[in-house]
Amino acid sequence: MDLTLFLVIGVVIIALAFDYTNGFHDAANAIATSVSTRALTPRAALFMAAAMNFIGAHLGTQVAQTVGKGIITTPEGNHGLVIVAAGLIGAITWNLITWYFGLPSSSSHALIGGLVGSALASALVPAPPGQDSTVLWGGIVEKVVIPMILSPVVGFTLAALIMIAIYWIFRNAQPGKANRGFRYAQTVSAAAMALGHGLQDAQKTMGVIFLALFVGGYVGESDPIPQWVILSAAGAISLGTYAGGWRIMRTLGRRIIALDPPQGFAAESAAATVLYGAAIGFGAPISTTHTITSAIMGVGSTKRLSAVRWGVAGNIVTAWVLTIPMAALVAALCFFPLYWIVE
Template sequence: MELALVIGVVVIALAFDYTNGFHDAANAIATSVSTRALTPRAALLMAAVMNFIGAHLGTQVASTVGKGIIDPPDGAHGLVVVGAGLVGAITWNLITWYFGLPSSSSHALIGGLVGSALVAGVGVHWDGVLDKVVIPMILSPLVGFTLAAVIMIAILWIFRKSNPHKTGKGFRYAQTVSAAAMALGHGLQDAQKTMGVIFLALVVGGYATNGEEIPQWVILAAAGAISAGTYAGGWRIMRTLGRRIIALDPPRGFAAESAAATVLYTAAIGFGAPISTTHTITSAIMGVGATKRRSAVRWGVAGNIITAWILTIPASALVAALCYFALHWAVE
């Protein structure tokens, strides 16, 4: 029975990873596609490959998700808690994808795990949630916005006397590199979150211990699932990020991607913090738009996005709580 539950949770985790890929594909490539630096299909292929590579660059974020958020009991009950958390996250991903809102898959996962743990009476590491989730959730958009604005101001000053046509053409090539860096950071961050959940399920099911390293098959499976999802594409959200927030040009696309990638690497490698790639790139796009003029940013669209950010953790927690009762009844 427990083996079947472990397998079921692993499958649900990989399904979440796949939805994470197509939900967040826009994070890495929307700016490059909107500025025509890359064709959509070439951009998706590049992003999928870089996601796969990025997933192999570390396990700090996976350790945070697998050990630092909730403390489920061993056995069937703990597996139900983890499975319900994943279903809550998948549900919120699909809802926000349908409406084209770039919400955070990372925070949907955290919210789902916390929601199912609370109704199950399972311990939540609130200090870990505060230090590794809430504080980075607030800081990463602020840093992304500010850093993108600073990079954009520097670009405007450095190239103030250059030919606009030649400069734009050069930044189209540069965007290929910055988009690849962004996709690598997405794999480094988001694939690890699924690795952490799968490892948590293995520990709860008695097939691993907390002191072990994450098995290679878990890394490969998570990397493959998020890459496949990324290649499937998330066109609804891509339109929002690439066109509806501001009208991007190649220099601004490069600045936004470079700033967001820098924040992702710093959080993952330096702090093991599971930050949202969605929040980071969206705030970076707003930052470069604000350097043009305040009205360049469509603040109404931005407001809808921020509302989705605020709702993500409680909404996914609520869905996960309901799923827990259904799964607990079915297993019992």
Template sequence: MDLTLALVIGVVVVALVFDYTNGFHDAANAIATSVSTRALTPRAALFMAAAMNFLGAHLGTQVAATVGKGIIDAPSGSHGLVIVGSGLIGAITWNLVTWYFGLPSSSSHALIGGLVGAALASASTVHWDGVLEKVVIPMILSPLVGFSLAGLIMIAILWGFRRSQPSKTNRGFRLAQTVSAAAMALGHGLQDAQKTMGVIFLALVVGGYQNDGDPIPQWVILSAATAISLGTYAGGWRIMRTLGRRIIALDPPQGFAAEAAAATVLYTAAIGFGAPISTTHTITSAIMGVGATKRLSAVRWGVAGNIVTAWILTIPAAALVAALSYFALHWMVE
């Protein structure tokens, strides 16, 4: 086995490990609100989220194209594969750090930061226009839209059900949350599994096993869908507690409003713009949005501040780890 093929296989394996960590790190995105309001049991919610993640991964490849072609240019051969592998190591490291501390940071931005950091360390081309248009602007807009849309949906629910009995309303929205949580999980698969597909495709192009204009192979789609589904089923209980209880104590109508708003933003970004937005940022801001409609003090802004700090640190932290990984791997391999 030559070095290039060995590196391609290694990068594909590491990419699927990242996809798995993405699944258990971001499992809470889809199901934390449904579990916290007791609309679903934890195990049933995880099974549903895993199944919908798998299905969502097959709904398109626009986001994969952005990640695979629009962020960096890696040179062909072993050097380029070292860059891609280093980017993945940076992303995995940040995922594990934030999972350990229960912070719902973005796996998507960790991956983008890792790729950019490895590219800068190797003096490779970074498409800054693509980073700005497809990453930075959506990174800023998606939480704002999620917050505002969730607030509007919550206000509409409060007005529409103002004369209903609270117990009856809660029962109805627990059922509705099954649908909204499934929609959220489908959107997570549509967004996050595609990011791993894009990285694997990039590795195949760099290794000379695919051309840049080729469609993403079916085995790449299937393997990425499977890895994120297994990771999701493994669960991310630390982060689930943060999203489900520590930001605000949710009731079923609030949970439904947050999930419906977040899912809408995910589908619009993926299908309409091919933008790899963060499911974590979107659902977290949506939870804050529904909480703010009750009263601003209902949101635990100290916890929210810690989460925002993790958001800000994600890209530079993953980039730093990726750059250090690049220097180590470059020394070993080349």
């Protein structure tokens, strides 16, 4: 086996490992509200989320194209594969750190930060002629930074509007009967949220694997994403989701605000709508974590601002801000030993 093929296989394995950590890190995004309101049992919710993740991964490739072609350009050959591998390791490391502390950070932004960090680090070492990597800052601003700012705002606002509409429509309903009805409705909204998570996050791994295959010379830039890449990315994120992310689930389900079924339904419906719009309409790799967290804050704020535990929310926002630079730093540090081993 030549070195390039060995590196391609290694990067694919690391990418699927990232996909798995993405699944258990972000499982809470889809089901925390449904579990906290007892609309679904934890295990049933995880099974449902895993199945919908798998289906959602097959609904498009717009986000995969953005990640694979719109974040960095990498040289073909071993040098480029080292850049991709270091970026993935940086993303995995940050996922594990935030999972350990129960912080719902963005796996998407960890991946993007990792790729940017490894690409920047590669500029500090000698590269063969024409083998420089480039960070596509214009694409990052358009497809990452602007959606990163807008998606939580839209999620917060939309969730608040849905919640206000629910309060008005069901203002004369018997609370017990209404809560039972919304528990059933949450089964649908949680499934929609999980479908959106698969549509968004599984595609990011597809994009990275496609990038590795392109750098290794196994696909052309205009080729479609191979079916085996779609299936493997869908399977890895589904398995990770079924493994669960209980630490983060407690943060989303209870620590930000104690949700009731109507609030859970409103938050999930708003978040799912934003995820579909960003993926299908713009191919933007937005954060499912940011979207559902902001939606939870939005529904909580309609009751009273003090209902939201803003101290917890502040810790979450801090993790959001740190994700891209910290994942970039870890990836940059990982790049150098990998470069010395391979080169």
